Amino acid sequence: NAGVTQTPKFRILKIGQSMTLQCTQDMNHNYMYWYRQDPGMGLKLIYYSVGAGITDKGEVPNGYNVSRSTTEDFPLRLELAAPSQTSVYFCASSYTGASNEKLFFGSGTQLSVL
Amino acid sequence: GENVEQHPSTLSVQEGDSAVIKCTYSDSASNYFPWYKQELGKGPQLIIDIRSNVGEKKDQRIAVTLNKTAKHFSLHITETQPEDSAVYFCAAVTGTASKLTFGTGTRLQVTL
Numbered sequence: 522n523a524g525v526t527q528t529p530k531f532r533i534l535k536i537g538q539s540m541t542l543q544c545t546q547d548m549n550h551n552y553m554y555w556y557r558q559d560p561g562m563g564l565k566l567i568y569y570s571v572g573a574g575i576t577d578k579g580e581v582p583n584g585y586n587v588s589r590s591t592t593e594d595f596p597l598r599l600e601l602a603a604p605s606q607t608s609v610y611f612c613a614s615s616y617t618g619a620s621n622e623k624l625f626f627g628s629g630t631q632l633s634v635l
Numbered sequence: 636g637e638n639v640e641q642h643p644s645t646l647s648v649q650e651g652d653s654a655v656i657k658c659t660y661s662d663s664a665s666n667y668f669p670w671y672k673q674e675l676g677k678g679p680q681l682i683i684d685i686r687s688n689v690g691e692k693k694d695q696r697i698a699v700t701l702n703k704t705a706k707h708f709s710l711h712i713t714e715t716q717p718e719d720s721a722v723y724f725c726a727a728v729t730g731t732a733s734k735l736t737f738g739t740g741t742r743l744q745v746t747l
Contacts, residue, residue, distance in 0.1 A: 525678075552733055561644065563724060563737040564679070571733055579734065580636075611678050618733040620667050626678030 523547050527612050527627035534602040534634045542597040542630050544612030552615045553595040554624065555579075555587065557608040564611065570595055571618070602634045637662040639727050641738030648715050649746055656741045658725035659707040667728040668708045669735070670699060674721045682723075683710070715745045 528543045546553065551572045556564040566579030570589040584606060586598040595614075599606060609631050613624040638661040648654050660668075666687040671679035685692045685699045685708065692699050696715075701708040712719055725738040 554734075556737075561739060563639075563641075563739040565737075566734055569733060613678070619735045620728040620733065623669065623681035623684070624679075624735070626680070628676070628678050 525612055525614055525625050525627035527630050529630060531631045534632065536602060536604065536634060538602050539600050542610055544595045544627060545593050546614040547593065548614065549592060550614035550616050552618050554613040555597045556611045556613065557581065558611060559608050604634050606632065607634045608632060637665060637727055637729050637736040639725060639736050639738040641725050641741060643741060644739065645742045647744045647746060650715060650717060652715055654712045654715055654743055656710045656723055657707060658738050660727045662729045663706065665727040665729045668701060669726050670710050671724045671726065672721045673724065679724060717745050717747065719743060720745045
């Protein structure tokens with residue numbers, strides 16, 4: 522049982538480049554989330570999804586896009602990378618939502634935009 | 636929206652001592668308060684949680700208390716061990732919202 526898997530683990534981008542952070546879970550969870558973690562700032566919600574085909578903005582969605590075509594996958598897209606997007610990104614999932622049960626987190630993607 | 640403040644940002648204790656981390660929240664409708672532990676290079680993991688109809692919850696060396704009137708909740712770790720060294724995050728959920736609001740984290744270091 523792999524849980525929540527994120528790829529890549531590390532990535533360096535140049536300003537203006539695009540990339541997709543991959544996230545997949547094998548627990549048949551309905552809810553999936555993307556957070557970014559900046560030093561001393563905790564985790565901020567970027568986007569979340571309550572099921573396949575449904576996504577919604579979180580606290581800091583600007584500069585990002587998501588899609589949820591399957592229950593398992595929830596990729597995060599950066600279209601025009603900016604230095605402000607340098608951060609550690611975490612994907613998480615749960616079956617019934619954050620208000621009912623724990624979130625399962627992936628191990629993170631460390632992204633640097635130079 | 637909900638705002639969660641967490642203190643202290645760093646905490647150093649000697650092995651065997653107790654550690655206390657405190658959080659306050661702004662939305663009186665918040666009703667679920669989990670605590671996550673993040674070890675170096677890993678994602679956060681839930682260690683304990685409490686709901687608004689309970690004042691205290693214990694799990695071995697870890698306890699959480701909730702004061703709804705004052706809108707604050709605390710994590711207590713007794714008999715600390717080196718493996719307790721990590722970053723701890725408090726969080727709050729309002730109503731049936733599917734979103735957690737996290738505190739800014741506390742880096743706990745347990746020294747020998």
